[in-house]
Amino acid sequence: MTGVRPTVLFVEDDETLREATVQALTLEGFEVSAHADALSALRAVTPAFAGVIVSDIRMPGMDGIAFFDHLRALDPEMQVIFTTAHGDVAMAVEAMKNGAADFFTKPYSVSRLVHAIGRAHDRRALVLENRRLRDALREREHRRIGGSSQTAERLQRLIAEVARADVDLMISGPTGVGKNFVARLVHDLSPRRDRPFVTVDAGVLMHDDANLILFGRDPSVALSRSGLVERAQGGTLVLDEIESIPERAKAQLLSLIDTRRFLAIGAERPRSVDVRIIAISRSAGEGERARPLDPALLHRLGGIAIALPELANRREDIPDLFREFVAAFEAELELETSDLGEAEWRHLLSHDWPGNIRELRTFARNFVTGLTRIAQGSARGAEPQSLREMVARFERAVIEDALRDAKGQVDEVQQRLSLPRKTLYDRLTKYGLRAKDYRR
Structure with a gap:
């Protein structure tokens, strides 16, 4: 019980x-x-x-x-x-x-x-x-993770499973892929959702008294204060940029991970704390160098891991993500926008998005506020062509793939593409395709 x-x-x-x-x-x-x-x-x-x-x-x-x-x-x-x-x-x-x-x-x-x-x-x-988790996933996952690709669906399932398991977790990925969003989502879907969610910016600890910030000063000494670890009691402690944890705090942090006990400055005895630890690690994106993660921390926190991919590796989600961001900014700013122009669509579909979801979100906000105005042909690697031409090229490629897979059998192509027979023949004529050329 x-x-x-x-x-x-x-x-x-x-x-x-x-x-x-x-x-x-x-x-x-x-x-x-x-x-x-x-x-x-x-x-x-x-x-x-x-x-x-x-x-x-x-x-x-x-x-x-x-x-x-x-x-x-x-x-x-x-x-x-x-x-x-x-x-x-x-x-x-x-x-x-x-x-x-x-x-x-x-x-x-x-x-x-x-x-x-x-x-x-x-x-x-x-x-x-389980019902609450399913409801929460319907309400939150699509908004936060975004997209309907297989990659997005796998991430959504993994996040739901990890949230239920009250274990430590490592989230990794390049800059801008949504690591902090996922950490918050894991907390919101977990049994600890009504308890504190405390984030430690390890980059700041490099320049301050790390042990004081993390573990606090005991009430028995002057200028006592609680540390971030104690404030997370019963909830989730997020260690952002875990690779930046300074050496002077690492030994006690390892002890905390192992025993859930810590020693405040000036204290004679360690205290116990009930927290779930989520570490966030920035892996290298294209053109970046990742800082090495201490093997001892990796060994303790890397057993359960969520690796978030670059946006360029889930391009099929970009239109859905963009529409979600636009809808959110329209509601937030009480603005209405027209559809993307041809140049914006070319940028959206051909840009490499080195800043990942963060860059796409900024692009969507600028679009809503009217700041996005892209000159024709300025998108990286894009050839000057209309959106209609881009769609036609895509449609032809899909039909060719279906013809090849079906070995030129028109009935099977029609079934695969869910097209009426007349529409399919019209498309074949339009693109100069002949079913018999694909029969073997």
């Missing part, structure tokens, strides 16, 4: 048994809501109910099976445990086949019931947490 105090909704029409069971469960640390009939209990349950329902089967008015049907209509994964007399065992077994968590024959052992409630509560907590 988890450390959360579970809620139990207990339904029993026998007053003596109801009061005795409520008292026993309360003594075991449960929050118990008691009801004499199923109808009043049903009024107390919503689809978001996080507890466990323990109900008799034989009751006046609505019986336990009808009650169970109503609960399943609210949420098919509601956790329900039945108590029953010997003559109702067959009904209880049938209810379990339909999704009930467990059943107990009267008189039942309170200790066994307590264990069953604990197991059911853990299952319910997992169900609700």
Whole structure:
């Protein structure tokens, strides 16, 4: 059973048994809501109910099976445990086949019931947490990660999985790929989401008293202060640019990672802290040199890692990302924009984006505010051609690939491209393509 105090909704029409069971469960640390009939209990349950329902089967008015049907209509994964007399065992077994968590024959052992409630509560907590994560991913991941490519989808799945696992993490990638966004997203999707999120800029530690900033000064000495590690208690501690951690702080940082204990300046004894550590490392992009990461830190923090790719390696996401940024800036600045011009589209699709997502975001903001005006042909490596010409070249290439893969079989090409037959033949004529040239 988890450390959360579970809620139990207990339904029993026998007053003596109801009061005795409520008292026993309360003594075991449960929050118990008691009801004499199923109808009043049903009024107390919503689809978001996080507890466990323990109900008799034989009751006046609505019986336990009808009650169970109503609960399943609210949420098919509601956790329900039945108590029953010997003559109702067959009904209880049938209810379990339909999704009930467990059943107990009267008189039942309170200790066994307590264990069953604990197991059911853990299952319910997992169900609700998974739903929350899915909802959060729908609301946040696409906005923050952006794109619908296979690379983006893999990142989204990995972030969701890592967020659930309360372990230390290394996030790496070149400048501007969104490492800090991902760190925040992992925190927001984790069980620590309501606890502190504290970022340590290791680059600043190079010029200041690193141990004081990280670990603080003990209250027993003058000018005491809490450090960033202590302020992150219960939450997430982010070590940004981990390769810049100064040598004078490295030994105690390694000890913190290993033991979750630290020694404040002036303290006689180390203190314990409950934090998740996320390290952010800047790997080298094209034309850059990466600073080496201390092997001891890499060994401890690099077991679980998220490597974010350069934007140039996920070009198919650029249009989606750009549109998301434009929509966000239009809402923020209360501005409306027209579509991109030809030169802007050429820049968007052909530029290498060395500044990655950060550069694209700046480009989108400048576009919304009217600052982006690109001269024709100025995009790097772009030939002077209209957007219509670019689309035509792309369309022809897609049809040629389909013809090649289908060995010139027009029916298969039509199915692959989801095109009406007449439209496909029109495109073949337009681009001077002949299906028989691809038959082998």
